Amino acid sequence: MERKSVTIRDVAREAGVSVATVSRYLNNSGYIGKASEEKIKKVMELLDYKPNEIARGLAKKKTNSIALIIPDIKNPFFPELVVAIEDVAKSKGYSLILVNAEHEELQNNTFWRTFQNRYVDGFIIASFQFSDKMRDELKGLNIPFVKIDRAADGDSYNSIEVDNYMGAKLATEHLIEIGCKKIAHVSGLPISKPVIERMNGFVDTIRPHYPDKEILTYEGDFSLESGMKVTKQILKEHQDVDGIFLGNDLMALGSLKQLQLLKKKVPEDIAIIGFDGIQLTQMVEPEITTIQQPIYEIGVMATTNLIDLIENKSTELMKMVLDVQLVKRGSTIGFRGNKE
Missing domain, CATH: 1.10.260.40 (lambda repressor-like DNA-binding domains)
Structure with missing residues (x-):
């Protein structure tokens, strides 16, 4: 019974x-x-x-829950970020709601109102460019938020980012230092500050070294498939490319796969480098050189500061810019190239 x-x-x-x-x-x-x-x-x-904790939360219009909004759950960068956010949230008595949302969805008023009706206490937003419309909508809801990754825009309003420009310079300088003579860059969609800064870092570093050469930039979408597709396009149009800097690690993994299909030796013939520092870059052969973001630290800082905002322990966050580092691995170490 x-x-x-x-x-x-x-x-x-x-x-x-x-x-x-x-x-x-x-x-x-x-x-x-x-x-x-x-x-x-x-x-x-x-x-x-x-x-009933849910009923109690609804009655108080506070549920001790935060929502993480990401653009692509298939990208291993975000699950690694989730681990840090969930660790901090649990330690402080909060639960995490994971939301996979496209850029267009975030422009819809109904999208945000749904969370207000569920009494979500705060947002960590990593999805694409953070528009004025989105900012105004969130201010209208009076729900605290913190911007990271692709949503970070470098202003003084609740933004935690990494030094994308310096990361791109480190990547490009490394390819030049190992002897690459013709280097291409594959960016993400140029609708967010991190993508644009990584491209600018590449261009500003390449130009003084090769002032008379064409600067090769291509556009991907941060997916493994686009890394494969664009790499194939690069080699079709420029068979002598010997170095590729890809705007994230997932595209770098796609590039490695495509180069192996094309019977190109990495790093002997072509050196490749990614950006993010996801664990998957160490699980392929050769391991992929990358610009490592402090992924766990980003998650910890974002969650800690968001909960401080929710609990009125602090006011607006100032701009935070974290350092990145070059991690040299097999996809660049051992490059031979064309010996002139």
Whole structure:
């Protein structure tokens, strides 16, 4: 026989107090006499009463939940980020809602209103360019938010980013230092600051070294498939390319796969380098050289600061820019190229 669930009314009746008194006890709001408090506590233990946390959250219009909005759950960068965010959220008594959303969805008022109706306490936003329309919509909801990754725009409003420009310079300089003579860059879609900064870092580094040569930039979409497709296009149009800097690691993995299909030796014939520092770059042969972001630190800082905003422990975040580092691996070490 199924056990009947115990309700707040059952607790009130057994304790000889009103439902309102039990509610005040559960929510720690308002005065309750010591005797009544002890009765309620004992009855709850006797009846094994567990308050409905969701209902309590809705009643208080606070659910201790935060939403992480990302553009592509298939990209291993984001699951690695989730680990850090969830670690911090759990330690502070918050749950995480993971939302995979396209750029167009974020421009829709209904998208944001749905979260207001669910009383989500805050957002960590990593999806594409953070537009003025999105900012105004979130301000209207009066829900705190922090921007990271592709949404980080470098202003002074709740933004945590990495030094994408310097990362691109490090990547490009490394390819030049190992002897690459003709280097191409594959960017993501140029609608976010990180993509544009990585491209600018590449162009500004290449130009002084090869002032008379064409600067080769191609556009991907941060997917493995685009890394394969664009790499094939590069070699079709420029057979003498001997170095490729890809705007993220997932495209670099695609590039490696395509080069192997084309019977090109990496790094002997062509050196490749990615950007992000995801663990998957160490699980292929050769391992891929990358510009490593502090992924876990980004997640920790974003979550900690968001919860501080939610709990009124701080006001707006100032702009935060974290350092990146070059991690040299097999996809560039051992490059031979054309010996002139």
